[in-house]
Amino acid sequence: MNYLDTSNELLEFIENSPSMFHSIETIKKYLKTAGFEYLPEGKKWTLAKGGKYYTTRNNTSVIAFKVGKELSDYHFQMTAAHSDSPTYKIKSVAELDGAGEYVKLNVEAYGGMIDNTWFDRPLSVAGRVLVKEGNSLVNKLLYIDKDILLIPNVAIHFNRTVNDGYKYNRAVDLCPLFSAGAVKKGEFDAMIAKEIGVDAKDIFGKDLFLVNRQKGIVWGYENEFVSSPKLDDLQCAFVSLKAFLNAENDKAVNVYCCFDNEEVGSNTKQGAMSTFLKDTLKRININLGKTEDEYYQAVAGSFLVSCDNAHAVHPNHPEETDTSNGSYMNKGIVIKESANQKYTTDAFSRSVFTHLCQQAGVPVQTFANRSDKIGGSTLGNLSNTQVSVNAVDIGLPQLAMHSSYETAGSKDTMYAIEVLEKYFGTNIKISESEQVIFE
Structure with missing residues (x-):
């Protein structure tokens, strides 16, 4: 090769x-x-x-x-x-109420990432789910192969100092947007259950993380770089x-x-x-x-x-x-x-x-x-x-x-x-x- x-x-x-x-x-x-x-x-x-x-x-x-x-x-x-x-782990109780009908996800930092690189990108969820099957708990891999989340920046009109060294608050600024009303609070686990083909009541534990969905590429006029x-x-x-x-x-x-x-x-x-x-x-x-x-x-x-x-x-x-x-x-x-x-x-x-x-x-x-x-x-x-x-x-x-x-x-x-x-x-x-x- x-x-x-x-x-x-x-x-x-x-x-x-x-x-x-x-x-x-x-x-x-x-x-x-x-x-x-x-x-x-x-x-x-x-x-x-x-x-x-x-x-x-x-x-x-x-x-x-x-x-x-x-x-x-x-x-x-x-x-x-x-x-x-480095990424963000989704907390066990995943959903947060937002203004109006917004539903956001509650996440915390895993590792030392550059926070501002996670804004305005298509995101999804991946990890493992522990599911009850009869008298057993079994491990199931989950990756939702679809753009389902995004962390939106605040418009510069509302944050005119953003280019002067703005300090992000991870409990406020880094909450991914999940829905603007089409999905209701309480349906995150239902979505997970649907994706892995089980009932939501049979989900006993989750280790789920945000995934940047941006595709990796080889780039440059002479193909000298790889980004991912x-x-x-x-x-x-x-x-x-x-x-x-x-x-x-x-x-x-x-x-x-x-x-x-x-x-x-x-x-x-x-x-x-x-x-x-x-x-x-x-x-x-x-x-x-x-x-x-x-x-x-x-x-x-x-x-x-x-x-x-x-x-x-x-x-x-x-x-x-x-x-x-x-x-x-x-x-x-x-x-x-x-x-x-x-x-x-x-x-x-x-x-x-x-x-x-x-x-x-x-x-x-x-x-x-x-x-x-x-x-x-x-x-x-x-x-x-x-x-x-x-x-x-x-x-x-x-x-x-x-x-x-x-x-x-x-x-x-x-x-x-x-x-x-x-x-x-x-x-x-x-x-x-x-x-x-x-x-």
């Missing part, structure tokens, strides 16, 4: 992933097509050399792994991305998945992780700080007939690539970026580093990944925040609280991170797949963070 075909597949992947529940369902379809066997956490596992498996937690996080056919150098080579993006909702971090979830599926490593265990809740701190049962990764690796170890000591030996020789998008230098505000550690779209993979350890990268892990980029023929860039700015953390340093391994933080350069519609370079998706395929396909032998042999 060329980079434009890859960008279009990325956009299809994102369109099929309107919520974190749908993101995992989309990933599972890729895995099932590739012949992976599902291993529920609550069931006994049976593994074999050369086997391909995956497990999930909460239906919003997934870990897939390939067991090497030889497994002569037992360790784990892992990537981690995340399934969630949720590039952070579904772009990295996509590239690491494609590379994981394409590569083979007979000597080690390749592991693909996509965690939920990164945007709200990862400190949940299915987040990067949870026991999900540790539990999965230990079960792999047990089911391969390895001892506990062999597990610790394997972890000591393992490596993690934490994949979460990076900030590109902004065309209108280059001053926001460090003068010598900025990255640009279509110029290659970004290695992210921070002295305060918000990122896991150090000289050792940077060297390992830079070598892989050179071997793959992929350009590599550096990102660090300006020294007077505090950046956010990501997956690597959080997952390392449970499974401590050598790790590097990378990403693809993008603009408008945490906007409802983000922009990246159309070539970088292919670059990431190429280097991560090289990573998964290379046996990396680590000796005490002092020596690395690439086989």
Whole structure:
């Protein structure tokens, strides 16, 4: 595939992933097509050399792994991305009265989004619904594939200071308009029930989120940009998945992780700080007939690539970026580093990944925040609280991170797949963070 075909597949992947529940369902379809066997956490596992498996937690996080056919150098080579993006969650009692016959929805922020990018856009609802069926509660995915909501701006005639730095109140300004009278208060659950084919009285719980319905596009006179909702971090979830599926490593265990809740701190049962990764690796170890000591030996020789998008230098505000550690779209993979350890990268892990980029023929860039700015953390340093391994933080350069519609370079998706395929396909032998042999 060329980079434009890859960008279009990325956009299809994102369109099929309107919520974190749908993101995992989309990933599972890729895995099932590739012949992976599902291993529920609550069931006994049976593994074999050369086997391909995956497990999930909460239906919003997934870990897939390939067991090497030889497994002569037992360790784990892992990537981690995340399934969630900043949006607004709909509260359990969803409807709000408005003036006249208006019906609005009651929402609260999930993550740190740019509020004003959600105004005047077609929106819908996606997530999961828990429904009673006989003596059981069952999980049903919901995505209303229709423009049903919008958050309207106040006309400038009524808010003449809006362009002077207006501060939005999320409890007032960010309430989506649901109806002007055609739908009455109390009918939101009826709509949900109709969409999933159940009675409203049988709905016992909902995790529903707003979805920006604006289509993703490849654009620019030379097709150099890709713009879409949720590039952070579904772009990295996509590239690491494609590379994981394409590569083979007979000597080690390749592991693909996509965690939920990164945007709200990862400190949940299915987040990067949870026991999900540790539990999965230990079960792999047990089911391969390895001892506990062999597990610790394997972890000591393992490596993690934490994949979460990076900030590109902004065309209108280059001053926001460090003068010598900025990255640009279509110029290659970004290695992210921070002295305060918000990122896991150090000289050792940077060297390992830079070598892989050179071997793959992929350009590599550096990102660090300006020294007077505090950046956010990501997956690597959080997952390392449970499974401590050598790790590097990378990403693809993008603009408008945490906007409802983000922009990246159309070539970088292919670059990431190429280097991560090289990573998964290379046996990396680590000796005490002092020596690395690439086989």
